[in-house]
Every structure is written in structure tokens, then in C-alpha cells.
Amino acid sequence: MTPEYKEVLTELLFQLADDDFIHAFRGSEWLGLAPHIEEDVAFSSINQDTMGHAVIYYKLLEDLGMGAADDLAHLRDASAFRNGVLLEFKNGSGEYLDSPQYDWAFTVVRHLFYDVYKKIKLEALKQSNYEPLANAARKILTEQTYHLMHWQTWFRQLMQSTEESRARMEQALLRCWEDMGGVLTYGQYGDEMTALGLIGSEEALKNTWLAEITKLFSEVDYKKPSDEPKMAHGNGRNGEHSADLDHALKILSEVYRSDSQASGW
Amino acid sequence: MSQDQSTFYEEYEVFSRKKDGMPLEHRFSLLAPNAEMALILAKENFFRREPIADLWVVKRSNIRKMTQEERLAFGRLDKAYRETKGYADLVARWRAFKEKNGDQEVEIDDAGI
Amino acid sequence: MSDVTSLAHLTDEEKYEHFMRRIENDEKIEAEDWMPDDYREQLIKLITMHGISEIMGAFPEKEWVPKAPTLHRKLAIMAKVQDEMGHGQLLLRVAEDLLKPYGKTREDIMQDLFSKRLKFHNVFHMPSPTWGDAAVIAWLVDGAAILSQTMMLKTSYGPYGRALKRICQEESFHSKHGESLVLSLAEGTPEQRRMLQEALNRWWEPLLMFFGPKSSKETGHTNVDKNLKYKLRSKTNEELRQEFLTKYVPKIKLLGLSVPDDTLHFDEEKGEWIYQEPDWQKFKEIIKGNGPKSDERLALRRSSYENSQWVRDALAEYRMAAV
Known part of the structure; x- marks a missing residue:
């Protein structure tokens, strides 16, 4: 493995790991607060699966000598995180323990956007020339179809019921469209990732995503807001993040950081 | 509350087959507004640890169950x-x-x- | 099965006798079987409280889900809290079927919870300020719950028994999870041990309260007696508390932790644990919804429920459109 290959590979792995880690965290904040008890239970499984996928990627980084998986998840500064900014946004106003005004429409659309893309990306990663990554993608894909089914069902139903629901969903669609571009990009090393045979091209995957999302949109009589999604709040792949990520990382690492002498938890 | 709650809280009975070739077994029930939703909710509500090969949801009102009186008629x-x-x-x-x-x-x- | 071949012509008194014979013969009563109102009401009280306690029980631990120190702990506590919600789901379904003849649904259960008409276990009204609390809850609150749930496995009400069977299977993971959390802290730094000891001190009285007062003399009602008569349960509150002490006090001591009760000891002559009685007046207040975290957690549940009313409305509408 050349130093350049390793550098680009770790960039990609951090993107994959951080996307799933932060996305799962936001999902897990809904625990006990979802609109329906049965959904609360089902949603939590999806979050666990997703966090489990993050663990797989952090372990790959650990194997590359980047540090212990737990340190990678808990001790890096926000600027070292490579997740798309859309995934770090809070679920709504308020804290998860104090009058949260969480937005279910935003959650459904964000999950749908992300999970449609994740499946496309995993399919592409199956061809990666980094064998451990290709193997991880194959494993993770087994859980992905169900996640997608889950959010598609929610999306279809909420888009085709009451006026209020439609309005909330359209608002969420606009909001997610504003920053989905930051999930679809590979960041500054994108060309190298593809040139080195780690993953198919950003452009090709993005176009597949656009085609699939447009198809879902047409089923519910919705037109995409513009040609392609934007990146209004910065490129997380390059370490640009919102204050929401700082806040999230503080919560996620509070206990882990609390006792520097501790060798186990 | 603009809707009659009972239309959201429909009862669905959940059946599953552990492996191909095994019989379908009744598991538990859940509340869901429609069969599509019931199906996606059923898996994680009842099969978080055990593997399943097949899953059915049936609206309870479509099941003709026996009454206690009728079950007494099963003596033989x-x-x-x-x-x-x-x-x-x-x-x-x-x-x-x-x-x-x-x-x-x-x-x-x-x-x- | 008794010699009754038809219920149609029996008087209520004869139905009651037949019902009690079924109970005595250890037959299982099913949801749509004839049952005395008294039995139904006992079940509703017991199972809605059990179910809603599972749901409200998610909150004290939820605080620690994102904060859990490692990736593995994050996953495990998420799974554990999810299971509690899942147990709530199973139990509420059982309760909802019992409530049907009264025309009540889950919506009514939620409204009863919000108005404090419906009570939930004392332990879930308590604060959980540190990771040590998460560990003690997982080990001892779950440990206490396992004892009382196992005791009810043979309950005369079939649907409750089936739900409990499922719940107890999952609880065996919870108890390992709890032990693992506690062991890690007990093996750890002085700071980690201090965190654990302080949490134990906070939880000791709530844990003793968990099983409820000794006899109807303290509670002023006879639910326990009725539950015994109908074979909904097989042990008294005090028997369960004694079991709990026998099971856990030696383990607590083995870890080098102390129990915050100087009077606690096993009386060989009487064959029972002697302990400092919890403040039962305080217990009553907590159960009524006046515990340290009662209002906050109820407000959390209520606001999230109201906040997502549009979702339930939308799905109800979608269903009707689809039919």
C-alpha cells in the first residue's frame, strides 16, 4: 500500500464511518419519542444497525493503524469529522431531554435520502480494490434493503395523506435538498478515490441517486426543487461543519472523556 | 386531534415462519394504520434477535375466531x-x-x- | 377442562364458579373468555402499570444512550432501552385487548398517563445523574424486575403469560448487560468506583420500594391478595424483596461496595433479611406522580406525543384513502 493510497483510503473510510455514526446518533435521540410505540422499536433497530456499520468502518481504520476505534469515534475534534453536514443537523429545536420539538418529516426525508444513497454506495464499494472494504460493504448491504423499505413506506404515506402532512414533508424535502449535495460529494480527494480504484465515480453515483429519487418523487407527484441538491452549509468531507456537530460530539464523548485514567468502561 | 383515533390504531396479528419449510406460527399483535406499515413495524417489534424467513400480517377483524362457547364444543x-x-x-x-x-x-x- | 359444555345458560354465579374452577385447575384464561369484572379490572390495573412502566422506564436510561462511553456500550444500551419499549408494546397490547369492552384504546391509556391517573413504577420517577446510575439501573432495577416478572410467568391470564415469557427471555440479556456495566466500573479507577457507589446509595431506597409495601396494612388495599387468589402472581411483595436481598447483597459486598443501611443483616433465626424500612409515605407520593422527575418525564412523553399528532392523523387518513 503506497502512502498516497493509504491517505486517500483513510479519507474515504472516515467519510463512511462518520456518516453512519452521526446519522445513527441523531436517530437514537428519537428513542422514546417517536410518533408511535411500534415505530419507536423499529426505528431503534435501524439506528443500531447503522451504528454497527460505523463500528465496522472504524475497525477498518483501526486495522490501518489510525488509532483505536473508540478513540476515533470519541476523541476527534469536529474539524476531523468527514460526515455530510446534513446528517449532523439536530432533529429539531430543543434538547433530547428537554422539550424536544423534533421534526418527524425531516427525519423521514433525511433517512430516505441517505439510505437510498447508502445502498448505491455500498453496491459500488463491493467493487472496491481494497478487499476489506469490499467485504464490509457486502455484509452491510444485507441490512440495507430493509432500512430502505422502512423509509420508503413512511415517505409514500406521509406524502399522500393530509394537507398538513404534505406541507411538512415538502418543507423537509426543501431543507434536505439544500444540503444533500454535501452527502453526495467525496470531498477534495474524490478524483483520487476513483482513480485508485477504491470506489466508482462521484458523478456516476450521484446520477444514480438522482434517478432513483426522481422516480420516488414521481410516484408521489412531486418535482425535484432544482437540477441537483445543494451544499448550502459547507462541505463536511473537507472538515467544514455546523455548531450542531460540536454539540453532538460533546454529548457522545462526555463519559468517555470524563476519566482519563480509566482503562475500561 | 382531527382524526378518529381508531383509524390509526388498527389491530394486526403477526405470523412468522422461522425457516423455509417450517409452519407459520402466530406471534403477537401490533397496532398500525395499514398493512404496509404493520409489515415494516412487525419485523423489529418481534424479531430483533431471532432469524425469520417469512412474515405475515393479518388484520384482526378479518379473522373469524372462536368464542369460548365454541371452543367448549371441541371435546371428543x-x-x-x-x-x-x-x-x-x-x-x-x-x-x-x-x-x-x-x-x-x-x-x-x-x-x- | 371442567364438565361444563356450554356457558350460554349459566347464571353469573355459575359462570363465576366455573371460572374459579378453571383458575384452580391451572387453565389459562384467554382474552375473549368470560371473566368476572373484578378479574378484568385487576388485570388492567396490573398490566397497564407494567406496560407503561416499561415505556416510562426508557427515559432514565435514554439519557445515557448517546453518552455511553464506548461504541459497544452505545450499541448495547440502545438495544436494551429498545427492548424496554418493545416490552411496553407487548404489554400495552395485552392491556388494550382487556380494555376493549370499555371502548378504550391506547389513546386513553396515554391520556390517563398524562393526567397521572395511570401510575408507573417508583424507580422511573427518580433521577439518573451519572453513568453509574445507568449501571445500577441495568443491574439492580432490572434484577428486581426480573424477579417479579419471573414470579408471574405462570399467571392464569394466557396473553400476559405469553408476553412475560418473551420478556423474561430478553431480560436474561439485560441482566448480563447490567452485570457487565457494574463490573467494569467496579474494576476501574477510584473515580469510577466512587461513581458506582454513589449511584448505589441513590438507588437503594427506590429498590427496596420497588416491590411495594409488606402487606395491605401499609397499602390500604388488597390488590396483592386478589392477585394471589386469581393466580396472577404467586408471591407476596415481601417474599420478592427477601429474594432480591438474598440474590444481590452478597454480590454487592463481593464487589467491595457498601449498602447504605447499617441495620441490614440476615437474621438466621427468623431466616430473613432485616433492613431499614423505606419511607412508605414518600413511596405513595412518588407513585402518585410527585417524585423528583415525574413531571419532567411526563412532560417529555406528553410533548413528544402531541408534537407528532399530525403523523398519526396523516396515517389514519392515508389508510382511509387507500381502502
């Missing part, structure tokens, strides 16, 4: 004449023939012949 008397256990004497009777007619090489097993 012995029906040995229609079960193998009603024919346990066959082996001994075959043996008797074997002894009477010498050592023919007919094998007699538990099921008779």
Missing part, C-alpha cells in the same frame, strides 16, 4: 378405530402365524409387517 371421545394405536395387536397376531407355519423369512417389525 376416544377414536382409537381411526388411529394406529387402535391396532396394537397386529404384531402378536403375525408372530402367531409365523410360529404356526415354520420359519419363513418374513420379517415382522413393530408396525406389523
